[in-house]
Amino acid sequence: MRSLPRWSRAALAAFGALGAVAFPGTGTAAYPEKPITFLVPFTAGGATDLTARAIGKVAAKDLGQPMVIVNKPGAGGAAALAELAKAAPDGYTLATFNAIVAAIGPHMREMPFDAKKDFTPIMNYGAYTTFIAVRAAAPWKSLKDLVEYAKANPKVLTAGISAIGASSHLGMARLMAENKAEATFVPFGGGAPAVAALLGGHLGTAVVSGEILPHVRSGEVRLLTLLQDAKVKEFPDLKNIRELGYDWDLNSWLGIAGPPGMNPAVVKTLEQAFTKAMQDPEFKDVMEKLAMLTIYHDSATAKTVLDKSYDEFGAIVKTLGIGLYTKK
Amino acid sequence: MPPAPRTGALLWALIWLLGAALTYFVLIPAGIEEPSYATQSPGAFPKAIAALIGLLALALFAVEWLRLQPRLDRRVGARFLVTPAIAGLYGLLLVPAGFIVASALSLAAMLFVFGERRPLFGAAIAVVTAVATYAVFVRLLGVPLPAGVLG
Amino acid sequence: MIHDIAQAVALVLTWQAVLWITLGYSFGSLLGAIPGLTGIVGIALLLPLSYYLPPWVAIPMLMAISKGSSFGCNIPAILINTPGTPAAAATCLDGHQLALQGRSGKALKANLYAGLIGDTFSDIVLIFSAGLLARVALKFGPAEYASLMVFALTVVGAVSTGAVIKGVMGAALGVLLGVVGMDMITGVSRLTFGVIELGDGIAMIPLMIGLLALSEIFLHAEKLLASRDADQGRVATVPPPRHPDDSRITRDEVPRFARATAIGALIGTVVGALPGIGQSVAAFVGYGEARRFSPNPEAFGRGSIEGVAAPEAAASAVNGANLIPLLALGIPGDVVAAVLLGALMIQGLAPGPLLFEQHRVTVFALYAGMMITNLIHWPVGLVFIRASNLVSRIRLAHMMPVVFILCVAGTFALGNSVFDVYVMIIAGVGGAVLRKGGFAPVTVVIGFILGPLLENSARQALLLSQGSFLTFITRPISLFFLVLTAASIVGSFLYARQRGSAAIPGATTSE
Numbered sequence: 010m011r012s013l014p015r016w017s018r019a020a021l022a023a024f025g026a027l028g029a030v031a032f033p034g035t036g037t038a039a040y041p042e043k044p045i046t047f048l049v050p051f052t053a054g055g056a057t058d059l060t061a062r063a064i065g066k067v068a069a070k071d072l073g074q075p076m077v078i079v080n081k082p083g084a085g086g087a088a089a090l091a092e093l094a095k096a097a098p099d100g101y102t103l104a105t106f107n108a109i110v111a112a113i114g115p116h117m118r119e120m121p122f123d124a125k126k127d128f129t130p131i132m133n134y135g136a137y138t139t140f141i142a143v144r145a146a147a148p149w150k151s152l153k154d155l156v157e158y159a160k161a162n163p164k165v166l167t168a169g170i171s172a173i174g175a176s177s178h179l180g181m182a183r184l185m186a187e188n189k190a191e192a193t194f195v196p197f198g199g200g201a202p203a204v205a206a207l208l209g210g211h212l213g214t215a216v217v218s219g220e221i222l223p224h225v226r227s228g229e230v231r232l233l234t235l236l237q238d239a240k241v242k243e244f245p246d247l248k249n250i251r252e253l254g255y256d257w258d259l260n261s262w263l264g265i266a267g268p269p270g271m272n273p274a275v276v277k278t279l280e281q282a283f284t285k286a287m288q289d290p291e292f293k294d295v296m297e298k299l300a301m302l303t304i305y306h307d308s309a310t311a312k313t314v315l316d317k318s319y320d321e322f323g324a325i326v327k328t329l330g331i332g333l334y335t336k337k
Numbered sequence: 338m339p340p341a342p343r344t345g346a347l348l349w350a351l352i353w354l355l356g357a358a359l360t361y362f363v364l365i366p367a368g369i370e371e372p373s374y375a376t377q378s379p380g381a382f383p384k385a386i387a388a389l390i391g392l393l394a395l396a397l398f399a400v401e402w403l404r405l406q407p408r409l410d411r412r413v414g415a416r417f418l419v420t421p422a423i424a425g426l427y428g429l430l431l432v433p434a435g436f437i438v439a440s441a442l443s444l445a446a447m448l449f450v451f452g453e454r455r456p457l458f459g460a461a462i463a464v465v466t467a468v469a470t471y472a473v474f475v476r477l478l479g480v481p482l483p484a485g486v487l488g
Numbered sequence: 489m490i491h492d493i494a495q496a497v498a499l500v501l502t503w504q505a506v507l508w509i510t511l512g513y514s515f516g517s518l519l520g521a522i523p524g525l526t527g528i529v530g531i532a533l534l535l536p537l538s539y540y541l542p543p544w545v546a547i548p549m550l551m552a553i554s555k556g557s558s559f560g561c562n563i564p565a566i567l568i569n570t571p572g573t574p575a576a577a578a579t580c581l582d583g584h585q586l587a588l589q590g591r592s593g594k595a596l597k598a599n600l601y602a603g604l605i606g607d608t609f610s611d612i613v614l615i616f617s618a619g620l621l622a623r624v625a626l627k628f629g630p631a632e633y634a635s636l637m638v639f640a641l642t643v644v645g646a647v648s649t650g651a652v653i654k655g656v657m658g659a660a661l662g663v664l665l666g667v668v669g670m671d672m673i674t675g676v677s678r679l680t681f682g683v684i685e686l687g688d689g690i691a692m693i694p695l696m697i698g699l700l701a702l703s704e705i706f707l708h709a710e711k712l713l714a715s716r717d718a719d720q721g722r723v724a725t726v727p728p729p730r731h732p733d734d735s736r737i738t739r740d741e742v743p744r745f746a747r748a749t750a751i752g753a754l755i756g757t758v759v760g761a762l763p764g765i766g767q768s769v770a771a772f773v774g775y776g777e778a779r780r781f782s783p784n785p786e787a788f789g790r791g792s793i794e795g796v797a798a799p800e801a802a803a804s805a806v807n808g809a810n811l812i813p814l815l816a817l818g819i820p821g822d823v824v825a826a827v828l829l830g831a832l833m834i835q836g837l838a839p840g841p842l843l844f845e846q847h848r849v850t851v852f853a854l855y856a857g858m859m860i861t862n863l864i865h866w867p868v869g870l871v872f873i874r875a876s877n878l879v880s881r882i883r884l885a886h887m888m889p890v891v892f893i894l895c896v897a898g899t900f901a902l903g904n905s906v907f908d909v910y911v912m913i914i915a916g917v918g919g920a921v922l923r924k925g926g927f928a929p930v931t932v933v934i935g936f937i938l939g940p941l942l943e944n945s946a947r948q949a950l951l952l953s954q955g956s957f958l959t960f961i962t963r964p965i966s967l968f969f970l971v972l973t974a975a976s977i978v979g980s981f982l983y984a985r986q987r988g989s990a991a992i993p994g995a996t997t998s999e
Contacts (some may be wrong), residue, residue: 447892
């Protein structure tokens with residue numbers, strides 16, 4: 010059941026459906042009665058993977074069945090979600106699910122799934138951070154300074170981002186567009202190399218995640234804002250984008266989802282197990298050390314959040330004219 | 338093997354030239370969009386590389402043309418296709434039949450190709466290797482392999 | 489300071505630490521010996537376990553897996569020419585030639601000792617100058633990376649001895665294959681033709697294993713089918729040594745070995761300190777430079793001990809040097825370092841400028857653990873060499889089919905995807921066809937690795953310079969590498985003319 014090509018998966022799903030008809034009542038009552046496959050659409054050892062392993066481990070204890078973590082990082086996460094979308098909705102195949110792959114990805118390129126229809130969100134447990142950072146020696150003391158500079162000198166400000174269509178790009182681009190300012194975006198394929206380029210003085214600003222924090226602590230880098238509607242305990246003075254007077258923020262949620270059409274009872278069981286796991290000190294510790302935001306959405310809220318952020322990100326991508334809305 | 342005439346070598350250069358032209362004139366225009374927002378063309382670098390291959394293929398053609406002595410040239414024959422065919426079938430079987438069954442079958446076939454003609458011995462190696470590999474990957478390393486019909 | 493060091497050493501010198509590191513190393517070596525699997529699989533497996541170990545055991549243990557796997561990887565590469573990583577592909581250029589001459593023992597030992605020296609050297613550099621080197625590395629912006637990659641591409645000349653045109657064509661093909669997938673700079677999909685699995689590009693390990701390892705198996709099978717000589721199938725994996733000297737590094741060879749190892753270790757350390765380049769580039773550049781500075785470059789590609797030592801020393805040196813940007817700046821240089829970063833964070837050791845101040849004893853203990861890893865490397869490595877001597881007596885006709893199965897299992901397991909298996913098989917056919925035409929598939933691998941690094945860095949540099957190409961020559965470090973590139977190309981032409989050999993490029997094949 011782990012990694013099947015489409016046709017055989019469809020065949021198996023059909024078999025599964027037959028089984029469900031033949032033996033009504035089995036499955037849900039005893040769920041879970043075998044190990045659960047937990048797809049992680051990223052490489053082992055990354056921040057998302059570590060949090061997934063942490064929450065999966067605790068939830069597995071509660072559910073009484075092991076969770077088999079399967080890293081399937083292909084196609085920027087799309088490969089794993091494509092597999093999830095076509096898996097049997099029996100609650101034995103789950104995946105980590107996030108805004109980048111499910112709410113932004115489908116606007117950037119053709120995906121083999123419909124993010125709004127092909128998944129059952131189970132819950133959300135966290136969110137990624139996105140900071141706008143400049144070197145401490147830079148002349149810009151506030152976000153306003155930076156925006157005004159970019160407005161006065163179109164395209165001169167260089168902004169390091171991880172990729173075109175990443176939340177770092179969309180957030181910064183929205184900020185620029187709203188202020189009629191222009192920056193030159195330089196993608197680095199990840200946050201860490203962008204941080205290195207910022208430290209080396211090759212960039213004006215970097216829009217990055219938690220990997221910048223050690224350099225904020227050492228005083229080499231100044232944070233101008235956080236693009237999520239949240240506060241970072243360690244830096245209480247850091248104003249987030251809403252506190253700076255903007256009426257939007259980046260909703261970069263991270264959660265767990267299953268295939269479409271899951272039995273509500275199974276969803277409930279899983280939702281409860283994962284929610285309980287969030288209280289585990291070990292999980293909390295992992296989230297804090299990886300500088301992830303902890304949020305909580307139940308299954309219904311997670312679905313609303315998915316739909317809402319899908320439309321929001323779609324609107325930004327459309328305004329920018331990138332991805333599927335590219336003008337040739 | 339008989340010394341092939343240099344036409345073999347010239348043919349190689351022509352195949353490369355054709356490939357480069359195909360990439361430059363067909364594949365890249367069809368496979369790379371040029372977005373209006375981009376300050377840099379995503380197709381420029383691949384086009385330059387395809388052009389480079391084309392020029393080098395011409396150079397190779399010239400060098401082979403000028404060369405006087407004949408050279409050995411090994412050709413692709415039907416025999417060559419045997420193992421890739423086994424590999425392809427292996428890939429097709431891998432998920433539906435499962436790792437153990439698919440591996441045992443293709444390993445037995447490969448052993449036969451490599452000259453192992455004792456049926457029992459070959460079958461034994463095939464089954465033992467397939468089961469052992471599965472056990473090491475799945476049990477010891479925790480890396481999932483398709484279980485297939487045995488799963 | 490002395491007190492801190494003593495305290496740190498005392499923390500590490502426990503039997504538990506030694507046991508865990510030995511386990512990690514042996515486990516890594518075993519993993520590495522399976523083509524397709526890399527150290528990363530083992531690290532991911534033992535990562536959850538490492539949370540329960542103190543950091544000075546956990547991190548060296550995880551690193552030992554990675555070090556072990558880059559050693560283990562070379563065993564099948566040298567014995568049967570089936571490398572599982574690009575770094576091993578560099579080592580087996582000459583390593584396998586030695587094995588074919590009955591000198592597999594010599595090749596494996598050169599590989600072990602060069603790796604050991606490379607590792608230790610870069611660890612020492614890390615210990616004494618991490619902070620400083622990390623700062624220097626930050627001076628490398630996109631323009632510098634791009635010029636460095638241009639220089640690295642000159643290695644194509646070194647691996648395609650005498651067939652420069654074909655070598656460059658192979659590399660260019662690799663660069664084109666590297667273009668497939670999302671263009672990092674514009675976010676546009678290139679040459680994927682709607683295939684979802686190609687969204688991130690062609691996966692490197694399946695492509696490489698196909699081109700180098702599988703093609704070897706395919707061609708060998710064809711040869712056996714054609715020969716109809718029953719005895720052909722009964723030969724051992726590698727011929728046995730004819731002389732005791734075939735299984736060791738002789739006294740005469742020590743100076744050459746030492747020079748090549750030193751060159752490799754130095755290059756590996758520099759490359760490792762620069763995040764994002766990695767072991768494969770280090771290994772190939774190490775090979776190319778060792779050949780350039782060798783008194784007998786003709787021996788390269790025909791079984792030169794230097795050709796084994798330099799790439800392995802370089803690849804190993806990257807292990808330790810990768811920790812320079814990781815510990816000092818929190819910037820991981822490659823996949824392994826990215827996992828180590830996660831492990832460090834979970835351990836409560838956020839890498840960065842403050843790490844050395846806040847966790848001085850822990851960092852020293854970590855260094856001590858790394859040194860212990862290097863000490864363990866030696867005896868465990870020798871055990872593996874002995875074991876591989878036994879393995880090498882297995883008939884080639886049994887060995888190759890089994891390696892074939894392992895390639896498929898490893899490739900599948902790496903990405904959980906059958907698509908990767910097909911990529912490997914197609915690349916295998918492609919690699920075999922290329923070899924028939926006298927093209928070395930390893931040049932394709934080099935192009936595939938260097939191409940994207942070059943294109944992305946160059947285009948980043950152009951974004952930063954508002955489109956001006958002058959950035960590559962007005963920045964001193966960048967200019968330095970471009971001048972070096974020009975000098976090395978001119979130099980090799982002059983050398984060839986002086987020797988009067990290889991007057992016609994493309995005249996001989998590199999096979």
